[in-house]
Amino acid sequence: MTHVLVNVRRRVASLGVHIILYLGGLFSILPLLWMLSTATKPASEVFSFPIRWIPETFQFFDNLQAVFKTVPFATYYFNSLFVSLAGTALTVLFCTLAGYSFAKFDYPGKNIIFVLVLGTMMIPFQAILIPLFLTVLKFNWTNSYVGLIVPGAITSFGIFLTRQYLLSLPSEFIDAARVDGCGEFRIFLTIVMPLAKPVLATLSILTFMNNWNDYLWPLVIINNPRYRTISLGLAMFQGEYSTQFNLLMTASLLATIPVLLIFFVFQKQFVQSMMSSGLKG
Amino acid sequence: MPKRPDSTPRRKKFHLKPSHWGIIFLLPALAHMLIFKFHPLFNAFYMSLHEWDLLNPPTWIGLDNYVRLFNDARFHNSVSVSVRYALSTTLCLTTLGLALGLMFNRATRGIAVMRAAYFVPSIMSTVVIAIIWRFIFHPSFGLQTFFTEPLGYFNVRWLNNSRLALPALVIVGVWRHLGYYSLIYLAGLQAIPEEQYEAAKIDGARPYQSLLYITLPLLRPTFLFVAIVSVINSFQSFAPAQLMTDGGPAGSTLVIPLFLYRTAFQNLHMGYGTAIAVIMFLVLMTITLLQLKLFGMGSGQ
Structure with a gap:
């Protein structure tokens, strides 16, 4: 009797939770x-x-047309795609190189440098925003793709992530290839990169999303409409057409689609990668 | 790493030891870090001792920027706004996130779908989020009327009311991050060994007692982690304050990042702006170091 009661109570609780x-x-x-x-x-x-x-x-398609007519949305879209993809490619390549170096090589000062790399993870972006802008200004990189891509192209988080993963990989493959006379860079490209695929997928997803959604940096260094990314373009669009909510939502939808697509395709990796990043904005 | 004996034949013309290659592989990252992280960081401290409008050469003014900052009512206001924003957001996220995590832990059906539903806001661009919510908070045609009008409140001007604007931003922040933090709680909950609960059950503990004496104490590190990360992230929230309220009305949502942005990039007070940044850096750094002290490196994984 009590058994049944307990069961009923548990069911009700479970139903409530759901x-x-x-x-x-x-x-x-x-x-x-x-x-x-x-x-x-x-x-x-x-x-x-x-x-x-x-x-x-x-009226979705009319809205769509109106959006493309009022703002150079295609340009923004292309810029965001290009900047995000190029940024991701650079991040993956150079972070893995550095992570591989930390995981599988020995040289003096390695540990100190690694601690420094970890230390930069704690620097909030806004703390260095102004001097970073001045550096980029000095390089003449404002209003350019380089300026959008390069300053964020290597992240300490990416280095940390790939290093942790590569540490757990056995060194035998690498040593065997070395004995066979394979060059170090070729070992990296043909052995290390393929072995690191899971972590590279995680890193790519996260980096792409961060690049795609980035707003403050483009806002600071871009004022030529030609180089506006989608976030920046959207913000400017809302400044000018602040009450045309149907167009604003159409544009927002367009801007969200790529991240949503990636999210639904790689949901599990996505969630895990964001959890592992801890300090995500 | 065993060193290769020198007698091994090599195909390459360059005779570099593997350790040299290790350094070569590290170089791009190292150079990048020096140019785009360390140099700006040191430059921030240096520049905060100058007055500079980008047009004329910078002039050294010592600690004047800091003195002015501590007497600047606008800065006091920003600090107050940011602290209130960060604490309210964090309070909601730690408690609601915990409740949600506990429920996720009990759920048996449709977990994947729900997880996706709760998680989606945290992957969206802050600009998109700000645009959507600006319309949601529209006094007469926004989605908020759906919830406020049945309660008898009409034409609530969330974003134009200096008492409601900051709570509105808190709602957006909580909505955005809740799924993410609840999943961190869920991970913490799932790390608690099942035996603990079984032992308690054998001892005759009721479910609420298990929750009170096993779950919550063991979740303490997760709780602290969520709290600290949320405070750090909330302090850096920029886009909603800029795009939804533009710091207003009457400075009631002028968070520190927005104050910094305006000072440096609209009023071109580079030195004064960096002084704000340095203070922000020191505060956030202290919080981060606190976190590291409490958890050690690489926590939250």
Whole structure:
């Protein structure tokens, strides 16, 4: 008898937990649904009462056209894609090189340098924003792709991540290749990189997302519209057309699609990589 | 690493030892770190002792920037705003995140879907988030009317009211990060060995007693980790304050990063701006070192 009672109570508790979780989950994606819904509305329905989730006239494609007509959105999109991809490629290559160096080589001063690398992880970006801007100004890199890509191209987090992973890999493959007379750089490209694939995937996903979403740095160094990234373009768009919410939401949706796609394809890795990053903004 | 005997035949013309290659592989990262991390960091301290508007050459003014900063009412306001923002956000995230993590731990169905739903906000661009929420907070046509009007509040001007603007930003911050922190809690919960609970059960402990005397004490490190990381991140939140309220109304949301940005890049007071940055650096560094002291390197993994 008590058995049944305990079971019933447990079921009710479990049901309650699930209901709360689902409601919370709904609340969590409600702003996204709101964006989606607004993006499909004509202006007249954006300012209508009561709230209509599904518009009477579906106007997404007109909104899309309007967005591309009012702002050089294609340029922004291309810039963001290019900067994010190039940045990710550089990050993956150079972080793995450094991580490999820390994990599998011995030379004087290695440990001190590694501690310094870890130390830079603690420097908040905003603390060095102004002097970094001045450095880039001195290099004549403002309003350029180089300026957008290079300053963030090697992260101590990436070095740390790849080093930890490579430490756990056996050195036999590397030694064997060395005995066979394989050059060191070739060993890196043909043996180390393929072996490190899982961690490289994690690093790429995280880096791409951070680059794609970056706002403060482009805001500081770019004022030529030609080099605006999507975040920057969106911010400027909202400054000029602050009440055209259906267009703003359409543009926001476009800006979110790449990250969403990656998220849904690599969900498990994504969640893990963000958890491991700890200090993500 | 065993050194290769010199008699081994090599194909390469350059005779470099593996350790040399190790240094070569490290060089790009090292150079990058020196140019884009250490140099700016030292330069920040140096520049904060100057007055510089980018047009004329910088002039040395010693500690004047800091003296002015400590007497600057706008800076006091920014510190107060940032502290209130960071603490409220962190308070909500540590408690709600814990509750959510506990529930995730109990859930049996649809975990993957829910995890995705809670996690999605934290992968979105802060600019997009700011744009969406600016419309959500629209007094008459925003989504917020959906929740406030049934309660009898009409035309709530969240972003134009100096008492509501900061809470609005806190709501956005909590919404954005809640899924992320609850998953950290979940990881902490799953690291607690099952035997502890079984032993307690045999001893006749009720579920709430297990929660109170096993779960919560063992989650203390996770709790502290979430709290510290959340404080550090909240202090650096920039885009929502800039794009949703532009620091207003009446400076009520003028967080330190926005104050820094305006000082340096709109009013071109580079030296004064860096002084703000240095203070921010020292505060955040202290918090980070506290974290390291409490957890050791590489915690939270």
